[in-house]
Amino acid sequence: MATDAATPTDPYPTRDDAGRLGELPRLDPVVWPGEPSGPLTPAELDRYRRRGFLTAERLLMPGEITTYLTELHALRGDPALRDDERAVREPDSEEIRSVFEVHEISRPLAQLAHDPRLVARARQILGSEVYIHQTRVNYKPGYGGNGFYWHSDFETWHSEDGMPRMRALSVSIALTDNLPSNGPLMIMPGSHQAFVPCAGRTPPDHHRASLRRQEIGTPGPADVRRLADRHGIEQIIGPAGSATFFDSNCMHGSNGNITPYERANVFIVYNSVENTLVEPYAAPARRPEHIASRSFVPVG
Template sequence: MGAGSTTETPAVDAYPTRDKAPELSETPRRDPVVWPGGPSGPLGPGELDTYDRDGFHTAERLLTPDEVSSYLAELQRLRADPAMQDDERAVREPDSDQVRSIFAVHEISPILARLAADPRVVDRVRQILGSDVYIHQSRVNYKPGYGGNGFYWHSDFETWHSEDGMPRIRALSVSISLTENLATNGPLMIMPGSHRHFVACPGSTPPDHHRQSLRRQEIGTPGPPAVRRLADRHGIVQITGPAGSATFFDANCMHGSNGNITPYERANVFIVYNSVENTLTEPFAAPGRRPEHIASRTFVPVGDIAR
């Protein structure tokens, strides 16, 4: 698929959701987790098997302490930058004026662009997805101490499929921690094995849904009975560890995080990679596309950006 190209909308929606599916319905996954035919990389057979089974892999201390300090300083610079205050790429907390997330950071910051193209990250992604990849979305998530809000249970793919037109489950997120992730400061939580079934979510997508959902998501989240069923079946693990660690997790993993009332902030960079063989079509369950800074339609392989 060439740079900047698009694909035609598939005739059949492989993963119906929202007003196209019955509430509480589950669709068995129709796509591989670890895709065949990809390049070799740093993950060994055991690590790939674990990723296939659980849907995630954590590489502890992937970044050096000096790199962590540099990237964290860049996150703090972006948050304090007056030019970002009225920028639509900056998302506020639902109940305050604090910055919750900043999107498209690999386009805003040359420093974070280097991180997004780092072979230590991208080589693992290509190995799992079995192809070249492009950046579907990048963002920084700030969860300050004394009140940083959480993110409710959700599968990213449910939103990317319904609102962005991502056809198949051939994408993953990388969460790179720039502060220590403690059990108490709102770390990422994942239900291991939940990526094996696609869970339809109730509701109909309103126009410009992203303006609300990025602050507090309600449409595109499973109801309490579905969350309980999944938790009983799969359990819940907290992703904790030192700054500089990176967690690679499948686009269809059910995940979320609690709020942070501790004094210890949590700051992470999220980079979403999608296969160049899985480029976006028109949304499957939304009235229109989300903005480019949330769902890129410039399908340039990461290696081409680096060169």
């Protein structure tokens, strides 16, 4: 159920100056009712419901992996992208850390975002048609790729993009082997069942700083410790071609990569067409459309 822009009550208040807001229960389903038929079994849907994520190993074929990885390297080396606002640099260098809206830049990556193997699973979990809220590639080269601090994507999408409810998911597609040592995605299983408000008001144009190093919109140390003690931390490792689907409210992050082995992943965010964006709940203005699309056209 989408929230009307005029609705005065925020179901997930956050970004309080004094940090006085406590942990809130999730008000939304994880697997939404009326899910269309799809490739996920009842047991897989139940696992996703309980843990907040599910991995399909070797979903892509070797030839596909080669095509997409070649495309990622081409984007990272494209001089035309060096000064494009869709390219985000590392916090301590001029190296490209992420590129957003890759489905609009690259034909192969557009085909990946529309791949029925991904879309059918997203529809099944979210119980409706879906559209692409965001795409990006995250590079973590060997010998110094930086990490991403603990956060819930939904906290940011709700605060800064105006996403009303937890009816979205991300797919992380590994185009290199994700090893325990090269900075893989880490998730706290079950953390999606509670919403953790964050302290601090959102400044204007916050995305310009937060995409390089996020501070506002991240939980405090006591919150991270409490969630980790309660849920544990699981590394999402696996061979290239694997795809991990995870709920928008999962607490997740990743370490840096000082190994010789690069880690390169594509992230595609699918949102329900019944959960389209309104005005931001806790930010002075919308983020740019290359970060949060307002083209709510169903995939396919």
